[in-house]
Amino acid sequence: MPKIEEVKALVEAGKAKLVPALVQEALDEGNSAKNILQAMVDSMRVIGDKFSAGEIFVPEMLMSAKAMSKGVDVLKPLFAGQSTSSLGTCIIGTVEGDLHDIGKNLVSMMIGSAGFDMVDLGVDVSAAKFVEAIKENKNVNVVACSGLLTTTMPKMMETVQTLKNCGLSGFKVIVGGAPVSAEFAASIGADAFALDAGSAAVKAVELVKG
The missing domain is CATH 1.10.1240.10 (Methionine synthase domain)
Structure with missing residues (x-):
């Protein structure tokens, strides 16, 4: 073998x-x-x-x-041409109004294991805080938004659209969580959808490698 x-x-x-x-x-x-x-x-x-x-x-x-x-x-x-430590930086957080973090923590660990530096913003993260984190950290190329409550899906949409319209570039947005589907992700303008932590790590690598 x-x-x-x-x-x-x-x-x-x-x-x-x-x-x-x-x-x-x-x-x-x-x-x-x-x-x-x-x-x-x-x-x-x-x-x-x-x-x-x-x-x-x-x-x-x-x-x-x-x-x-x-x-x-x-x-x-x-990894020539990459920072010496990683594939880039991934900002992750559970969207505003949602306090669930078990799924997010799993996803964070899995994406981190794939070679990213992780910046975990925790739970109940506003769209503005995601944008602020991108400005404060170097080499951000993935932003991961988690949501477990159906009631917070409008906030996820607001977050993705704020990220897309904030004037910053060089990063892709991935979304996931129990009520999130590929169709919903596409409808709000996200670059990718992950069903679970394992596929989130795979998607993150695919997004930065094109």
Whole structure:
């Protein structure tokens, strides 16, 4: 089995201690850092699908996220043209009027494990606060908005539209949460929709890599 396939298998299995050495072996074998990262993202897609289907649960997902994070640590110095530490900065928060944070925290950890610096604004975050955070942080290329209450969907729409019209550029907006659908995300002008934490990490990487 090629080393890159072994890396995928170990990330899926959540073998955090074994992943770094195997990632280095995959590099030594001639695989590019980008391809190895993509392989690990593909693993997280599988994990996300299994989580959505109820085949695995939060502990297994967290183990896989930790395993990927350890692998990303090995790759970080090799991303030419990126900041030395990450794929960029992701601002995340639960939209105004919503105090739920378990889903947001999972998403934050998963996107962080994919190689982003995370800025977590917490819950009940106003549109203005999201904009302020983009101005205050360097290299922001993803903004993630979470919402668990149907009643806060208008606030999510307001947040996305404020972000799109704030005069700043260089970032993509991803939305998610129980009442959010791909159709709703598209209707409010979001760049992407994530069904769960695993797919949020995959989408974030896809958004910045084009």
